[in-house]
Amino acid sequence: MVHLGTNILFAGNNFVRLLEGLWTTVWIAICALIIGLILGTGLGILRTSKNRPVRILLRLYLEFFRIVPSVVLLFLFYYILPRQLNLNLPAEQMAVLAFALWVAAEFSDIVRGALISVPQHQKESGLALGLNGWQLFRYVLLPQALVLELPATINLATRVVKTTSLLMLISVMDVINIGQQIIEANRQTYPNGIFWIYGIIFLFYFIVDYPLSLWARRLAAKQH
């Protein structure tokens, strides 16, 4: 065999391990997004409420998750909270929890923005028809807001996928972590392995994220 750098990708189970790492990455991102989007919708609607304390509380929640860097957030959830509150979860679940709360915070702002930009006459027409609060949101505001918030939501989703690369800091076996194992295991025999491994990881992230960003662009174009 030629001593090619590509050999490192297919030696033993290396490629399958990288795919497993990618699956961990994608799975955590999907779980966090599902929980975060549901919670975020609720929070976003509440942020349009007339109740001042509620609005301030939710604003604080949003700013906290927006300002605190994701790395700090992950450390907080994985190392510091368990010590204080004595709740000890596997790293993957902690990651989903931290990311879900982050997504909820960011999404609440997207939802709020979308709800506000639904034209006022739509809301008034709904009220004139005798719809109650729930019906007004369910049949008038949310369907129109959904269209408005989609591009920003997909953008958020791609950011979540990218941010999972920080998970290696809390011992989650994501694709980057496994890539590094392979690089270090072969450092002496394949000094250029780092190039191939990070190359394939780049490709993985691209395959996951690019369709999302294409979709976002198409949706954005449709609105104009």
Place this chain on the structure above:
Amino acid sequence: MRKKVFFRKLFLGVVASLGLIFLLAGCGNSSSSSNNQSSVSAIKKRGVLRVAVFGDLKPYGWVNQDGKRVGYDVTLARQLAKDLNVKVKFTQVNANNRVDALNSNKVDLVLANFTVTSDRKKVVDFAEPYMKVSVGVVSPKESRISDVAQLKGKTVIVSKGTTAETYFTEKQKDVNLLKFDSKTQQFNALKNKRGVALADDNSYLYAWVKNHPDYSVGIKTLGPSSAIAPAVKKGNSSLLNWTNKDIKKLRQNGFFEKAYNSDLKPYFSSEVNSADILINK
């Protein structure tokens, strides 16, 4: 107003679901915090010994191409679990979060090439050491440096932040140092003859020389050697005492010699022998 009622309901709903998330999270492991979750009896009851290891430090803690954790540290971890009659579960850590992993009860034991230092002793409890390292000096075979006196007035290559840098700066003041940021840079500098020798942890040099037969670790130990030992959470005397006892037993029955031969020897140059690494008391 109907709309106001809706908002109130929604608010309660969101608060309730947030509470539920935390409650579910709390149920995972809500035993009282005063209990030692890593005592020997707790480990036996759980049936699993949780160990923090490196995943990228060959040949001490790494992952082979079949995805299996191997290495000298890992072999010791498996043996300890076997002696406790429990299964082993590995958590991969990096150098920065070895202490956090213990303190937040993520693992019972750290076996991640943890060098004993006085600062670290303040935050964790170290058991009996299972390995030792010190500064070593590697040089080309044709102009081999075997004594530190040969280095006077010459240039020695080191990496910033290593024990080797500290040792030469403090103890060998008449040696010129050429400092680099990474391992790759420092070894390239040695190959390009930018210095007469290179100083680093001897355990690391032994592995490098294996693949570079033109070089030799002429000085194997320089200055004080440091011990590498398992660490437990501060105050976990139950597991600490058990580990100490078990390591002494393993020293006597030749386990470390065997582990050296299977995990380290294949990756070290032939000029190294087990006495350079192992602790035989």
